[in-house]
Amino acid sequence: xxxxxxxxxxxxxxxxxxxxxxxxxxxxxxxxxxxxxxxxxxxxxxxxxxxxxxxxxxxxxxxxxxxxxxxxxxxxxxxxxxxxxxxxxxxxxxxxxxxxxxxxxxxxxxxxxxxxxxxxxxxxxxxxxxxxxxxxxxxxxxxxxxxxxxxxxxxxxxxxxxxxxxxxxxxxxxxxxxxxxxxxxxxxxxxxxxxxxxxxxxxxxxxxxxxxxxxxxxxxxxxxxxxxxxx
Numbered sequence: 001x002x003x004x005x006x007x008x009x010x011x012x013x014x015x016x017x018x019x020x021x022x023x024x025x026x027x028x029x030x031x032x033x034x035x036x037x038x039x040x041x042x043x044x045x046x047x048x049x050x051x052x053x054x055x056x057x058x059x060x061x062x063x064x065x066x067x068x069x070x071x072x073x074x075x076x077x078x079x080x081x082x083x084x085x086x087x088x089x090x091x092x093x094x095x096x097x098x099x100x101x102x103x104x105x106x107x108x109x110x111x112x113x114x115x116x117x118x119x120x121x122x123x124x125x126x127x128x129x130x131x132x133x134x135x136x137x138x139x140x141x142x143x144x145x146x147x148x149x150x151x152x153x154x155x156x157x158x159x160x161x162x163x164x165x166x167x168x169x170x171x172x173x174x175x176x177x178x179x180x181x182x183x184x185x186x187x188x189x190x191x192x193x194x195x196x197x198x199x200x201x202x203x204x205x206x207x208x209x210x211x212x213x214x215x216x217x218x219x220x221x222x223x224x225x226x227x228x229x230x231x
Contacts, residue, residue, distance in 0.1 A: 009220065011172045013070045013149070017129065020068075020147055023219035024130025028107045028144055031134045032061055032100070041214050042136030043207065046182065046193040062143045063110040064097030066132070066215065067121070068171065069150040076168035077212075078150065079204070080119060083164045091164075093204050095145070095211065096121070107131070107144035119166055120157030126150055132214045137207045138192065145211045169199050174212050175220045 009015070031037035067078040084091045096115035104110040108128055115121040132145040156166040173179055174197060183196040183205055195209035204212070 009172070009175070011074045011170075011175075013075055016068065016075045016171065017149060019219045020129040020149075024132065024147055026130050028131050029134040032107065032142060032144055039136040039142060040133035041210065042134075043138040043192070043194065043210065044136070045210065046195070060141045061100040062098060062141050063100050063104075063107040063114070064095035064143055064145050064211070065111040065115045065121075065126070066095055066145050066147040066211065067115065067126070067150045068129075068147065069154065069168065070152045071168070075171040077171055077174055078119070078156070078166065078168055079202070079208070080158070080163045081165040081167070081202075083160075083162055092206065092208070093202055094208050097143070100144070108146045111144075111146045112148075118159050118163050120159075121150065121154060125154050132211060132218060135207060135211055135214065141207070143207065143211070145214070147215065167202065169202070169204070173197075173199060175216050177216070180209075180213060180216070 029040065031039055068075050069078055070076075078096075079093055080096060082092050082094055096118045097111055098114040098118075100107060100110040101113075104113065108131075112121070112123040112126060115126070116123060126148040127150075129147045129149060132147065135143045135145060137143065158164070158166050179197050179199075181196045181198065182193055184191050184193045186192070194206050195213050196203065196205040197209050197212060198204065
């Protein structure tokens with residue numbers, strides 16, 4: 001049987017949620033607090049010389065929320081643009097999220113707390129669907145992405161000190177491998193490669209795009225054999 005392309009898939013909330021439940025982890029991935037375990041994916045995916053655990057002495061634990069929301073019979077992904085004055089990843093597109101604090105009961109709890117702080121999401125409006133794979137960044141973060149379905153009447157309230165903009169992208173666009181580009185730039189004297197998914201005026205790249213790629217790999221059976229070897 002031939003693989004389906006994203007444009008042929010059903011992106012209704014019922015169909016998407018079914019794929020989430022079958023493809024996502026129901027427990028947080030191992031390795032969040034154990035530097036001896038290499039992450040399943042990360043910035044090293046497209047950089048063969050950059051092995052997992054390359055920043056083992058500077059791990060920072062973080063969690064992000066991948067918020068999915070129903071719009072007109074389909075599903076969108078909520079993303080944010082960070083303000084320009086932040087000390088890390090200023091001006092970049094990201095999911096709501098941040099550091100896992102000692103007081104957080106789980107990565108999910110941390111992601112929901114950060115989403116409440118950054119975009120005003122009441123946790124009762126989020127229906128958790130599961131976890132993606134642990135993602136390690138070249139800047140030393142170990143990120144636990146948590147996927148949740150958000151109530152359709154949610155209205156974002158951006159925290160102006162952290163969030164410059166909140167916008168949505170159709171899940172169908174992000175789950176189409178034709179939109180998964182590869183970019184590169186020089187970092188620490190070497191050429192580094194990353195996923196990029198430009199959408200209109202928004203340049204989605206780096207860890208955010210890498211996490212979206214992981215969502216694609218875990219929940220959408222659309223990869224050809226060639227793409228499996230690439231991603």
